[in-house]
Amino acid sequence: MRIPLSGPDITEREIELVNEVLRSRWLSMGPKVKEFEEKMAAYVGRRFAVAVNSGTSGLHLLVRSLGIGEGDEVITTPFSFVASANCILYERARPVFVDIDPLTLNIDVDRIEEKITERTRAILPVHVFGQPVDMERVREIAQKHGLAVIEDACEAIGAEYRGRKAGAQGDGAVFAFYPNKQMTTGEGGVIVTDDEEIAKLCRSMRNQGRGEDGAWLCHERLGFNYRMDELSAALGIAQLERIEELLAKREKVARMYNERLREIEGVKVPYVAPEVNRMSWFVYVIRLEEGIDRDKVMEYLTAHGVGSRPYFTPIHLQPFYVEQFGYKEGDFPVTERVAKSTIALPFYNNLTEEQVDYVVKTLERALATF
CATH class of the missing domain: 3.40.640.10 (Type I PLP-dependent aspartate aminotransferase-like (Major domain))
Structure with missing residues (x-):
């Protein structure tokens, strides 16, 4: 798949x-x-x-x-x-x-x-x-x-x-x-x-x-x-x-991911603050526990047909910003720690339950491997 x-x-x-x-x-x-x-x-x-x-x-x-x-x-x-x-x-x-x-x-x-x-x-x-x-x-x-x-x-x-x-x-x-x-x-x-x-x-x-x-x-x-x-x-x-339909579809996909990923050891599902009346799901980004090799997990996902990206690479560590302003690792520790652990999983309106299951099972196998 x-x-x-x-x-x-x-x-x-x-x-x-x-x-x-x-x-x-x-x-x-x-x-x-x-x-x-x-x-x-x-x-x-x-x-x-x-x-x-x-x-x-x-x-x-x-x-x-x-x-x-x-x-x-x-x-x-x-x-x-x-x-x-x-x-x-x-x-x-x-x-x-x-x-x-x-x-x-x-x-x-x-x-x-x-x-x-x-x-x-x-x-x-x-x-x-x-x-x-x-x-x-x-x-x-x-x-x-x-x-x-x-x-x-x-x-x-x-x-x-x-x-x-x-x-x-x-x-x-x-x-x-x-x-x-x-x-x-x-x-x-x-x-x-x-x-x-x-x-x-x-x-x-x-x-x-x-x-x-x-x-x-x-x-x-x-x-x-x-x-x-x-x-x-x-x-x-x-x-x-169609905006209400579009947002509802994304909410449904996010809910499917949440239900399947909550019990997987080493994975943190997205946090939504209690004051948020409505989350508008742009991407679905998980975080891996410290010690898990995020890049190796992504390589495994790619090899098995599952798209993924690190979201985001910190702006202050982009080459241009380092060159212009002299930023270095350690300047914004929370951002850096989070950025090293994030993976955006496949996420779009018409993602099927079968596809979500495949993504989650592939991620589980990747985590067991690394």
Whole structure:
């Protein structure tokens, strides 16, 4: 049996809306993007949404729209996809890392204030693997110190913490829709905010710095080609129509894994905080007990047709960050210890019970071998 790590969930409805675009005169900068934006804003409960070509682009535009620049600092987590730190570097600001909570794997909110300096301009929490950060506490810290909050909700569409949706509390938030996400637009992302000025700036900057009237060769500010195309927006509209179904399917697969893995010695299933009303399962990441050779286990899984990945490699130990900032092992011990033990197992909407059984049995054999 060959089981890939991920796979999108596409139906005839997605094909119908994409074909509708192909039959129209609009392939870019048309009505589907606007419709997708309106529906995303309504879903999250924000006033404005700005569709872009990736979550990375969305994070960059939020950093820039808040006036963060050279010499500034933004507090974030070293346990994330590298884009959540790179977006700060794009504006010549510096990411300042805070170690993570060993259970939720999110930024340790209790340690944020230790890293605030006179250069700090914002906090950028990441809802890792679809589990929301305690945003009420992040907002309290930010308000106390006069800081902005950029919510990286790229992995957390639909997640809820104490009754509030992920993406609903930062000055701005970003969702991403790569094919392995809960919903997909192929490539793409969306910025959401209640701040009209942030929304206007992001719309302009995603479109080469053009003004609100969109005049073709009139550029009011430095901008980028970060636009979402109509085909991606059409796919997003169809996926958003099905979002409850998509999230429920992933919840079902996570539950199957939890039931089968809880009793396996040496394996820790994902922890979900009691304050989380709804986990939005992006990936299913287990942790192995200390002393188990994670890489050997992954090699065994691969040899037997089971896709797997280490999630995440710490950002501060990526070669570029080591070279630029001199980070070393031991700087963020919780992140490093967790990162050495994690394995993302195959996880997608239509994973069958038979496939889950095969993954679990293969993992059991791997653990017995090593």
